[in-house]
Amino acid sequence: MPKSITPFLWFDSQAEEAAQHYCSIFPDSRIVGVLRTPGSETVLTVDFELEGQRFTAINGGPHFTFDEAVSFVVECADQEEVDRYWERLTDGGEEGSCGWCKDRYGLSWQVVPAGMVDLFRDEDRERARRAIEAMYGMRKLDIAAVRAAADAVAA
Secondary structure, eight states: OOSOOOOEEEESSOHHHHHHHHHHHSSSEEEEEEEEOTTSOOEEEEEEEETTEEEEEEEOOTTOOOOTTSEEEEEESSHHHHHHHHHHHHTTSEEOSTTEEEOTTSOEEEEEETTHHHHHTOSSHHHHHHHHHHHHTOSSOOHHHHHHHHHOOOO
């Protein structure tokens, strides 16, 4: 059984910058170590942790870039947290729809309020449908608006 599974994030040449950026966004985060090319100061990899989850950023060159096929979900305790993470992750990046965004390095994130998925899985399928439809019209998720839509009585 593996001891751990560590996502490797491929950057052109910004591995250290990106790791520092992510550590500045998430509490309880830190740079664990930097591996440099022997005999130079060129950074090969940066190991870092975001709230206990280990990542490695690698300077692999321009051959590969991020796309939406892989994203990281940030589950937020409340709307204030959603707003804060959304603002920090989209700074220099771009907003997507339904709570998705790309950061300045092109990495995709989903910024989701806690309990949102429970609304989408509600046994009352009509209530779930209204919640999902409300989300479809949003960029940054607004949990109050999604709950209000879910609880609306059909006309």
